[in-house]
Amino acid sequence: MISYIVITSLWIWGVNCLFEDGMIFGKIGNWMYEKAPGWIYKPTIGCTACMASIHGTLAYFLLFNHGLALWPVFCVCVCGLNFIIIKFL
Numbered sequence: 001m002i003s004y005i006v007i008t009s010l011w012i013w014g015v016n017c018l019f020e021d022g023m024i025f026g027k028i029g030n031w032m033y034e035k036a037p038g039w040i041y042k043p044t045i046g047c048t049a050c051m052a053s054i055h056g057t058l059a060y061f062l063l064f065n066h067g068l069a070l071w072p073v074f075c076v077c078v079c080g081l082n083f084i085i086i087k088f089l
Contacts, residue, residue: 001066005074008059009081012051019045049086052079 019029032041042050056075060066064074 001070001074004059004064005077005081008056008078009085011059012048012055012078012082013085015055016045016048016051048082049079052082
C-alpha cells in the first residue's frame with residue numbers, strides 16, 4: 001500500500017507540474033486558475049494536497065482497488081504525504 005501511495009503522490013506532482021506556467025499545459029492551467037471556481041481548480045490541477053481527493057480516488061479504483069474500506073485511508077495518506085512534501089521539502 002505504501003508504494004501505491006508514493007506512486008500516486010508522484011503522479012499528482014507530475015500532473016501539477018504539467019499545468020504550471022511555462023510548461024506544456026501552462027496556458028490551460030492559467031485559464032483554469034482565472035476562470036474555474038476553486039472547488040474545481042484545486043482538486044484537479046491546482047493544489048497537490050487537494051488533488052489527492054480526485055486523483056487518489058481514480059488511482060485507487062482504476063489501478064489498485066483493495067475494497068471500499070481502504071479508499072478513504074488511501075486518499076488521506078496521499079494527501080498527508082503531499083502536505084509533508086509541501087511543508088518540509
